[in-house]
Amino acid sequence: MKKIVIREEYCLGCRLCEVHCATAHSKSKNIIKTFKSAQGRPLSALVFEEQGYTTFALQCRHCKDAPCIESCLTSAMYKDKHGTVLHDTEKCVGCWMCIMACPFGVIKPDLKEKKVGSKCDFCTGREKPACVEHCPNHAIILKEYR
Amino acid sequence: MRHLIIGYSVAAISAIKSIREFDKASEIVVLTDETSVYSRPLISYFLAGQVMKNKLSFIPKDFEEEMKITVRWNTAAKKIDSKKKTVLTADNEIIKYDRLLICTGGVPIKLPIDGYFEDISGIFTFVKLGEVEKLIKYIEKNKIKECVILGAGLIGMKAAEGLLARKIKIRIVEMADRLLANTFDKTASALLEEKLKESGSEFLKETTIKKIISKAKKLEALELSSGKTIKTRLLIMAVGVRPNIELCKGTGVAVNRGIVVNTKMETNIPGVYAAGDVAEGREFLSGENAVIAIWPVAARQGGVAGANMAGKITEYDGMFPMNSVTILGVPSISFGLTNPKTADYQILLSSEGGRYKKIVIKEDRIVGVVLVNAIERAGIFGLLIKQKLDVSALKKQLLLDDFGFLVLPRDFRKHFVTGEGTEV
Secondary structure, rough: OOOEEEOOHOOOOOHEEEEEHHHHHOOOOOOOOOOHOOOOOOOOOOOEEEEOOOEEOOOOOOOOOOOHHOOOOOEEEEEOOOOOEEEEEOOOOOOOOOHHHOOOOEEEEEOOOOOOOOOOOOOOOOOHHHHHHHOOOOEEEEEEEO | OOOEEEEOOHHHHHHHHHHHHHHOEEEEEEEEOOOOOOHHHHHHHHOOOOOOHHHHHOOOOOOOHHHOOOEOOOOEEEEOOOOOOOEEEOOOOOEEOEEEEEEEEEEEEOOOOOOOOOOOOOOOOOOOOHHHHHHHHHHHOOOOEEEEEEOOOOHHHHHHHHHHHOOOOEEOOOOOOOOOOOOOOOHHHHHHHHEEEEEEOEOOOOOOEEEEEEEEEEEEEEEOOOEEEEEOOOOEEEEOOOOOOHHHOOOOOEOOOEEOOOOOOOEEEEEEEOOOOHHHEEOOOOOEEEEOOHHHHHHHHHHHHHHHHHOOOOOOOOOOOOEEEEOOOEEEEEOOOOOOOOOOOOOEEEEOEEEEEEEEEHHHHHHHHEEEOOOOHHHHHHHHHHHOOOOOOOOOHHHOOOOHHHOOHHHHHHHHHHOOOOOO
């Protein structure tokens, strides 16, 4: 399967991945309208990390043996047939076991709605994940794994 | 070959999936004293009315067909004969097995308080769905507006969450001087106590119930160690659970507090395995055996047991306690050893605007974490504990709000980020 690989030495820190991720997961899918159509600041499904000049985007690794799925009390967190770890908001009760279990800290809680707020879905339905497609310096790439 | 599984919750489900990964053909039979599969931690959400009964299951509807298993509902196991390799059911049926998995979970502890009788109406435990259904009926029938919860541990606090959602005023009676005393310190507890007070509830710390007063088998009042007597019609006994090991007595299966298992989840009797809240397996930090009655551990232990039962040798180096609890809108997550009793630990603290973080370090390794109102990216701490990463160079950053993967040593984080998956 294909995996998103991040190469921090190529990351410019432009945060376009974050903008395009939020857009791809917005109602309008329009970069200009995304912010306005979201209630409050739109959440991207990746975590942008920055310390001085070092930067990179981190998104769900879609672990083979995913601790978030194992910890989920309701089976809201699940794996599809392609090996992508997905989240079913309907089933989520906001117990935050996944937040506790995820070793990468890439699942974001929506504390108000008591649901997982955002999590990388590998841009299911798109040809390429938005963060990969829009990274100007190929710091986020797709790589085939067996 | 026949795999026989006693109990049908998360450990059993994981075991079944795992057996089927390596063994498509063998027979799998499950004995359960329940009438449905449900996610036990969801009972507080069920009590609160946030999750309906038909949504309590955590497996697909066609799980039994897909996995080709036979589930014997309402069939309690009574006795194991490990020499003959049979299990006797409550209906005196003898079932043979080749491999046996015991995942009978835990049973609520009932304290022998003066005046306590099983048949007094108004006293409930909070572990099984059947009991919670009775509790809901009792609340509705008697229009309960107040109650007493004995025990401010996880079960007591989960019960509190459900009852508060029903607008029932609660009084929590607890022997310790704080809430969630196993993991919380006084500072962490104070954040929740404040919320409890706001909700009109009361926390009676360093208190026990001396006597239960009933009339005509109906609960009327409780006499406390403080000398006070409080009237109440509902008491939730939430003093903890103990492993359900009745079945193993006199069978040769070694038990301590729980059923003692090795890293393959096998008991002292070859072919007999145990997993979940009933099992006493390796605790990661101490290396000693302990019962860690939490969902993720049950899931992992079940999976490991299943693999070994199917002939795929798999080991589990154990886990440390961890939990995620939200009370009155205050989320908290804790890992490992959070209240060390000796002085050879370093403790890092930050408390700002209701956000509390506590990190317990021994020999430059994190061994415990408490996060209250600051749970974002909590799992990274779990990773650091499990990987025993030397944090001497990052101590300053651990408490900061922008703490993340970038702070970690480059080789360490690259290994995890580029790796195929993770075993945490």
